[in-house]
Amino acid sequence: MDDISIKNFEFSRFSKEKRNVLDIDITPYDLREYKIYIGEKMTHNIITCISPKGGSGNTTTVQALATGITRCGYECLVIDLNPNMNLTMVSKGRCERSNKSIYEIMNGECSFEKARRVSEYYDYIEGNVSLYRADNDFTGKGKEYILKNILTPLKEKYEYILIDAPSSLGILTINSLVASDYVIIPTEQSFYALQGLDPLYYLINEVKNKYNKKLEISGIVFTKYTEKAKIYRELNKLIEEYAEEHNLGIYTTVIRQDSNVLGAQGIEEDIYRNVIIYNFHSKLNNDYMELAYDVIDETQGDELPKLQNISYDDFMSKKYEQRVMIC
Numbered sequence: 001m002d003d004i005s006i007k008n009f010e011f012s013r014f015s016k017e018k019r020n021v022l023d024i025d026i027t028p029y030d031l032r033e034y035k036i037y038i039g040e041k042m043t044h045n046i047i048t049c050i051s052p053k054g055g056s057g058n059t060t061t062v063q064a065l066a067t068g069i070t071r072c073g074y075e076c077l078v079i080d081l082n083p084n085m086n087l088t089m090v091s092k093g094r095c096e097r098s099n100k101s102i103y104e105i106m107n108g109e110c111s112f113e114k115a116r117r118v119s120e121y122y123d124y125i126e127g128n129v130s131l132y133r134a135d136n137d138f139t140g141k142g143k144e145y146i147l148k149n150i151l152t153p154l155k156e157k158y159e160y161i162l163i164d165a166p167s168s169l170g171i172l173t174i175n176s177l178v179a180s181d182y183v184i185i186p187t188e189q190s191f192y193a194l195q196g197l198d199p200l201y202y203l204i205n206e207v208k209n210k211y212n213k214k215l216e217i218s219g220i221v222f223t224k225y226t227e228k229a230k231i232y233r234e235l236n237k238l239i240e241e242y243a244e245e246h247n248l249g250i251y252t253t254v255i256r257q258d259s260n261v262l263g264a265q266g267i268e269e270d271i272y273r274n275v276i277i278y279n280f281h282s283k284l285n286n287d288y289m290e291l292a293y294d295v296i297d298e299t300q301g302d303e304l305p306k307l308q309n310i311s312y313d314d315f316m317s318k319k320y321e322q323r324v325m326i327c
């Protein structure tokens with residue numbers, strides 16, 4: 001396991017009842033090892049993260065979620081599809097124009113392998129400021145499927161591909177949704193975010209009906225969460241009512257406010273490394289790891305695989321014995 005052990009958080013959204021019946025304490029890391037041990041394949045998923053308005057923590061959520069998933073043992077690729085290149089900045093510590101980005105790949109000017117970058121935690125494809133003209137550049141027949149055609153072959157290599165999609169509902173966002181299996185909607189507590197949910201919901205359903213029948217909205221996740229003031233509690237209620245009316249799930253895991261994130265962004269620090277992992281008292285350390293567990297739980301399934309020659313208990317006993325011998 002990693003140098004920093006992963007706590008056995010209880011899955012908080014999809015499987016509490018089932019896990020109580022099974023009476024086990026299983027982490028996504030353990031489940032992955034067990035599935036590999038018995039020869040069962042992982043599920044490969046493409047997930048778009050898109051907020052109803054800018055500044056809602058979408059990029060931070062993508063980076064932290066990708067890192068948390070990777071720390072559970074899964075191979076993860078991150079795509080910066082936003083012309084502001086914030087994800088590129090936090091992944092490599094600087095932000096500069098590149099001729100080997102997702103823009104060049106979508107234009108057919110560069111291959112994936114030439115554009116692939118490796119961070120400490122995950123592989124990523126840089127964004128490019130030229131993405132702002134995507135609506136003018138990508139106009140030909142089949143323009144909605146450009147990203148899907150690029151990412152589909154990569155699903156064999158990566159168990160998770162996360163896309164940081166722009167809040168503007170143009171061709172880039174459509175491409176992201178067409179290529180994806182799931183959509184996660186990071187949402188802050190504000191009236192603008194509430195107003196932005198409706199056009200985003202409409203676009204997702206339009207893409208689902210026209211281009212991608214399997215697309216599912218995984219749920220809304222509250223970011224910068226607080227209940228200190230009455231207005232925030234009222235906004236929570238309004239967003240929850242909207243979600244219930246439109247049959248949208250809301251993650252019980254919330255990402256609480258943390259002023260350290262703003263400081264890290266200001267000096268272009270790696271948010272996950274400097275704010276989350278190496279600050280054990282950070283609220284985000286628990287919040288984002290729980291969110292990673294939720295996403296793995298939903299997409300990989302929380303029930304134990306079919307037993308093949310060895311039970312899960314026997315596997316965990318052998319695993320524990322091996323760790324003791326190593327120590």
